Amino acid sequence: MGMVMQMRLLLLVVVLFIGVVLEFNGVVCSSYTRPPVRKTIFVPHDDDDSNSPEQVHISQVGQDKMRISWITSSPSPAKVEYGPSPSANALSSTGTTSSYRYLLYESGEIHDVVIGPLQPNTVYYYRLGDPPSSKVYQLKTPPSQLPIKFAIAGDLGQTDWTKSTLEHVAKSNYDMLLLPGDLAYADTIQNLWDSYGRLVEPLASQRPWMVTQGNHEVEKIPVVHSSKFTAFNARWRMPFEESASDSNLYYSFDVAGGVHVIMLGSYTDFEAGSSQYQWLQGDLKKVDREKTPWVVVLIHAPWYNSNEAHQGEKESDDMKAAMEDLLYQARVDVVFAGHVHAYERFTRVYKDKADNCGPVHITIGDGGNREGLATNYIDPKPDISLFREASFGHGTLDMFNSSHALWSWHKNDNDEAVLSDSAWLTTLSSNPACKS
Template structure:
């Protein structure tokens, strides 16, 4: 199978809105209804017609280097041949077909039994030989906290209507099944059908959010992340991780690290040890861009979930500055916010040095928990806007990061507006490792 690479596309950006500007940054006054979004019913996404038809198809990168793909699907019956993926080189006549055999499992949760969950890994995929990893362009979409509402539907189809996206990085909170009685597992099935028009054709990579924990002692469900880990496989072993909740992948010229806000991360824990070792492996001459995904934001000027990521920030932020991480994407807060390049790594309890300061070696922190979930918009920003906050808006939407080359990338955030997405925030980014210079929106 040949992995095609989309050509670089440049676009003129029209930018218009209403803002309140302070010395800190911009707080958009765009008004979005704050009531919870209306949930789409289970009947909106029925099982596909036909005998033992595969459904909930999704693909994700299947190794660290990008030469494998995990194909996942669900079937009601576990019959002979239902666990096989057949594939071939795109330019061939099909005579060189190959098969990949899936692992198959199912799980029980309270009074629900899943269908048969198949995960097949296709290996030794071919790169485009004309492309050097270090110089590859790449267009990545980001969103989080999607759920299954009519607002979620608008976010997904706004994204799909733009042909630029080549992959999706999803920063946690998928189905919101646990917002329903007994963590209604049928919502995991309907979610898989909902996102299939995108997830079956472009690789999605996930970070786990709090809604993936699915811990419910009242119904004797005490295995955290059970539905998520059964349904969504990731290539964690390829990066020597001991858990699918933290792992890394390389995609074109980008090194992507996924962390877990809801697993232990202090000193001597597996996640802490893994990250310390993983950062040493990043070769900036090969993968010049370094991006991190984590569900709970470290810098958040919204009263919702305020400072929930603080202990993780204190643990890992010095490493991010030392290794010149370019961007950290988070979800959890149901609004949008982009920070300036700042750090707060000089905290000392005796002299009170605990204020974020400008730091050109630090990441930009982006909260993208605005997918459209059932709980509605987080419309309670702190006032005044803190100095580290560059732009914030209480709206639903998604983001696009266009990696142009080893030194420059263009980032845009697309607000949901009626039947289209409108660019409401944008900035040209400079690679921290090569160009630790000030950037302008």
């Protein structure tokens, strides 16, 4: 590549960065000072065969199926062979292949194949492509009834902090990971999406990862690239059709026979009368709390936040004003958010006051991104805020039965998972005072 072309590309990157800063006004240009950042890790494709499957991850589709997604460098069949033992891949499924362009970048071939029906709480082995790849992967399906264990981590990115978080999550023996937005921190540099896919593959290829979008997934550049969420929607396809949603940015699913999980989009339409609002309203009405006692919601921008970071943003304040009543009336049990790079747990709350029939709000945007921690909190601490700490880490939610769950937060400042906060939760569906 000539020097002139290199300079042009460098100028383009600078322009893109400025566009991102303007697009996310308040995200980069915020009033608090972040600590020094750790460098972004770039994970190359390490297989001798450049067309071998990579960036493998799985997600739940319905209650007895899994979507397996992966990327190859050149066209190849979207086929999965699978079975209950490494040598007996008697079953097979085929799917779809797609790709996308982003400025000068052209993605590899993105394959999506749904396999099943599958037995619950069972290990399956699978191979990808046709002819199948030599590598044998394995996954474990979630249980069909409680108990179930979720790992929860937001704002992951791909730094040394991220590596620690992923190592700790891997040791937690979780059934499913929930991620409330900001995955790769690619910020328009598309090969960072590829790097991220390789970084998380060891975990994401074995357990379902259910994700929603954050501000770093928007990747819209005025005039130059007007579409939002191009890479996110292409690479991380979620089962939105299963929940009658018309967008990959918000959807819901049932798991373990007792948990209804709702993923909302902080960076798409959410006002009263919008598509997302109407979908959420209808989705909540369908939940039978006798059969599905737990309702969990994930968003990116937190509705409750006593950190100085990200105060006064419409994605938090306006979305809360539009949707908080819906969640309260439906007796949602807990709301997880990201965005703020710190941890905070609130009491049950509604309209800024403690309310025994409101959801517990937990901010867990501390997975390990390149921007560093949000270390400054508002003083004095609000009474509704029960625990807060600016450390990287992850959480686990052990749902033992139809009434009790244990929430635990583990910090990893010293690259060790240290239990720092925990709380027992009881579902609102078991609280007679909250019956409508």
